[in-house]
Amino acid sequence: xAAERLLxxxxxxxxxxxxxGIVRAVDGVSFTLDRGETLGIVGESGSGKSVTCLTTLRLxxxxxxxxxxxxxxxxxxxxxxxxxxxxxxxxxxxxMIFQDPFACLHPYYRxxxxxxxxxxxxxxxxxxxxxxxxxxxxxxxGIPRPDQRFADYPHQFSGGMRQRAMIAMALVHNPDVxxxxxxxTALDVTVQAQILDLIERLKQDFNVGVILITHDLGVIADxxxxxxxxxxxxxxxxASRDDMFAQPLHPYTWGLLESIPHVxxxxxxxxxxxxxxxxxxxxxxxxxxxxxxxxxxxxxxKDVPExxxxxxxxxxxxxxxxxxxRLWSEREQLRKKVAS
Amino acid sequence: MLSxxxxxxxxxxxxxxxxxxxxxxxxxxxxxxxxxERKVIGKHALRSSLTPVVTIFGLDFSLxxxxxxxxxxxxxxxxxxxxxxxxVNRNDIPVVLATTVVAALFVTTISLVVDIFYSYLDPRVxxx
Numbered sequence: 001x002a003a004e005r006l007l008x009x010x011x012x013x014x015x016x017x018x019x020x021g022i023v024r025a026v027d028g029v030s031f032t033l034d035r036g037e038t039l040g041i042v043g044e045s046g047s048g049k050s051v052t053c054l055t056t057l058r059l060x061x062x063x064x065x066x067x068x069x070x071x072x073x074x075x076x077x078x079x080x081x082x083x084x085x086x087x088x089x090x091x092x093x094x095x096m097i098f099q100d101p102f103a104c105l106h107p108y109y110r111x112x113x114x115x116x117x118x119x120x121x122x123x124x125x126x127x128x129x130x131x132x133x134x135x136x137x138x139x140x141x142g143i144p145r146p147d148q149r150f151a152d153y154p155h156q157f158s159g160g161m162r163q164r165a166m167i168a169m170a171l172v173h174n175p176d177v178x179x180x181x182x183x184x185t186a187l188d189v190t191v192q193a194q195i196l197d198l199i200e201r202l203k204q205d206f207n208v209g210v211i212l213i214t215h216d217l218g219v220i221a222d223x224x225x226x227x228x229x230x231x232x233x234x235x236x237x238x239a240s241r242d243d244m245f246a247q248p249l250h251p252y253t254w255g256l257l258e259s260i261p262h263v264x265x266x267x268x269x270x271x272x273x274x275x276x277x278x279x280x281x282x283x284x285x286x287x288x289x290x291x292x293x294x295x296x297x298x299x300x301x302k303d304v305p306e307x308x309x310x311x312x313x314x315x316x317x318x319x320x321x322x323x324x325x326r327l328w329s330e331r332e333q334l335r336k337k338v339a340s
Numbered sequence: 341m342l343s344x345x346x347x348x349x350x351x352x353x354x355x356x357x358x359x360x361x362x363x364x365x366x367x368x369x370x371x372x373x374x375x376x377e378r379k380v381i382g383k384h385a386l387r388s389s390l391t392p393v394v395t396i397f398g399l400d401f402s403l404x405x406x407x408x409x410x411x412x413x414x415x416x417x418x419x420x421x422x423x424x425x426x427x428v429n430r431n432d433i434p435v436v437l438a439t440t441v442v443a444a445l446f447v448t449t450i451s452l453v454v455d456i457f458y459s460y461l462d463p464r465v466x467x468x
Binding site: 054057059083087089090091092098100103104105106107108110117118121122153155166169 | 372388462
């Protein structure tokens with residue numbers, strides 16, 4: 001049985017006009033999300049992950065940005081619906097958790113009131129009932145003594161608790177899609193694991209579709225079913241999690257995988273990707289990754305590689321699939337040799 | 341009357357602060373909750389942009405009092421400013437002293453009120 005398709009993003013482009021030139025923050029990204037599925041989006045800083053997700057909720061300023069493409073949420077194009085209709089989707093059917101819980105709660109209002117406000121945005125229930133629901137929610141996201149914590153201000157919460165409060169806020173209306181934009185980057189590792197467990201549990205309990213943005217491949221390996229790798233505003237590889245880790249096809253993904261430390265490679269150095277991500281104003285011609293790619297050849301600096309489906313595993317690179325298999329296994333062997 | 345000259349300045353300041361606050365992350369959170377634009381601006385953005393205004397108002401108040409001396413004399417309006425000027429002209433030391441104390445009291449009271457109001461606006465400021 002095919003799961004319900006919740007979100008379909010088609011050829012999304014977000015360009016910002018700045019005095020220095022056009023910033024191509026997102027340049028033709030397409031993906032889908034089904035109910036009960038977790039899509040992980042990975043990439044370096046500035047690869048367009050966050051802008052992609054903010055655009056799906058139309059949270060970027062459309063006056064300064066050039067947006068094209070479609071964001072189909074249950075069949076409706078969120079880029080075209082009226083403001084009022086959009087308001088009914090936000091927070092109710094599609095919620096978002098942001099990166100920095102320290103900046104995302106209003107410092108002047110009580111945490112409980114802020115969550116209550118999210119309830120009242122879409123539901124005219126009474127104050128007492130809303131309060132009861134907030135306390136219940138705070139408890140279910142693992143905040144101890146939620147009835148007392150209800151009246152606290154954000155500055156009295158720790159980072160992990162604020163992120164929990166944000167998650168509670170995102171869940172008040174049992175949304176269909178939850179977008180988590182690096183929910184754990186601002187938190188320390190133990191809290192990070194708890195937050196991810198929480199998201200995973202909630203995904204199962206409420207059967208939502210989750211988009212998880214992160215630059216931590218370990219997180220992806222833990223919770224995602226599908227992975228999209230982004231580079232310079234483009235999706236360069238899209239695969240199931242198992243394919244991504246067992247048989248990655250794009251040299252950039254290889255670089256990402258090789259730069260994770262492994263316990264069994266004690267004493268060896270990590271292999272970083274050379275160079276740094278390109279400026280999104282002057283994206284290199286051809287494949288945006290070619291200046292940093294160790295396997296570049298003729299067409300790489302001329303033609304932009306299209307996203308080609310390779311057996312349910314689309315990726316954008318000029319190398320042939322045979323070359324990729326060979327190169328990846330060579331790299332794997334090299335790593336094993338270094339490790340032993 | 342006097343405050344009118346300040347009003348334009350305050351309006352500009354609120355506008356500037358408001359524009360700055362609208363870029364904050366918690367405004368984005370408020371929008372993502374599905375709040376109407378009126379609520380986002382009227383409740384979330386306005387409140388944080390008012391804090392600096394309150395601070396400046398406390399400081400401006402003493403200026404306003406000082407300005408009163410000039411305006412009240414020039415336009416021949418009865419008030420504390422004119423009282424001071426006439427007392428100085430008459431060499432009436434006790435009245436000068438009294439008005440000074442009253443004015444000082446005013447200024448300190450206002451700054452106290454501002455401080456209390458400030459802690460009400462921003463719960464992170466503790467009264468202790």
